[in-house]
Amino acid sequence: METLLVKFFTLTLNYRAIKFHTLLTKFPTLSLVYIYQVLEYQKWAKPLAKKLLEVLLKGLNVNEIDESLEPLLMGTVNINMNYYPPCPNPSITMGARRHCDGSCITLLFQDYTGGLYVRGTKGDNWIHVNPIKGALAVNIGELLQIMSNDRYKSIEHCVAVDSSRARISIPLFVNASLDSVIGPFPQMLKDGEKPVYKHVLHSDYWDYFYRKRPSGKGSLDFFKI
Numbered sequence: 001m002e003t004l005l006v007k008f009f010t011l012t013l014n015y016r017a018i019k020f021h022t023l024l025t026k027f028p029t030l031s032l033v034y035i036y037q038v039l040e041y042q043k044w045a046k047p048l049a050k051k052l053l054e055v056l057l058k059g060l061n062v063n064e065i066d067e068s069l070e071p072l073l074m075g076t077v078n079i080n081m082n083y084y085p086p087c088p089n090p091s092i093t094m095g096a097r098r099h100c101d102g103s104c105i106t107l108l109f110q111d112y113t114g115g116l117y118v119r120g121t122k123g124d125n126w127i128h129v130n131p132i133k134g135a136l137a138v139n140i141g142e143l144l145q146i147m148s149n150d151r152y153k154s155i156e157h158c159v160a161v162d163s164s165r166a167r168i169s170i171p172l173f174v175n176a177s178l179d180s181v182i183g184p185f186p187q188m189l190k191d192g193e194k195p196v197y198k199h200v201l202h203s204d205y206w207d208y209f210y211r212k213r214p215s216g217k218g219s220l221d222f223f224k225i
């Protein structure tokens with residue numbers, strides 16, 4: 001317990017506040033052991049996220065996420081824990097309405113209940129993301145769409161609830177740091193290619209994202225030139 005406390009209190013103040021806010025206020029009975037597990041998961045997932053982003057960006061003239069790019073691509077990592085109780089009549093509700101994540105990428109752990117759907121590219125078809133043992137689903141979010149000037153498209157998704165089984169999912173959102181300025185990367189723009197999005201402060205994007213959220217619409221229009 002002592003080492004856990006030391007670990008927790010050596011986090012920066014800002015980070016500690018986020019942990020308290022997202023974990024303790026939502027789950028007042030959560031013990032430090034769980035917080036430790038979340039931190040361990042985050043420690044494990046960050047290098048994986050970096051590798052995935054590097055693979056995705058390789059074809060776009062970014063070979064390495066160095067110190068200058070790290071705050072833009074993975075300056076903050078947030079973990080949510082979603083619990084969807086069963087609903088006797090799932091057709092009249094949604095677990096999560098259709099949306100795109102505001103992240104660069106999201107690593108999503110889901111249990112075996114199922115219910116996550118992604119929007120297909122043809123018309124209004126929705127594809128079920130079957131849970132696979134030991135696998136994480138990876139979503140592309142709006143920030144990567146903006147930074148790649150539309151080369152990568154954020155994926156719209158939603159969650160249906162089950163009539164008899166509860167569902168748990170743990171998305172880990174890989175984001176820019178809040179004080180970064182977000183826009184298409186100059187090195188990704190081919191000769192003469194015009195940026196489709198303007199540069200804005202990442203925290204302004206989030207203000208907009210949360211204001212827009214109840215409508216279920218994406219936030220990309222906020223960035224459009």
Ligand SMILES: O=C(O)CCC(=O)C(=O)O
Pocket residue numbers: 080082096101108110116157159168169171
């Ligand atoms: O529960 C899920 O599978 C997805 C959750 C989600 O889309 C989100 O938290 O942004």
Ligand SMILES: [Fe+2]
Pocket residue numbers: 099100101157
């Ligand atoms: Fe999502």
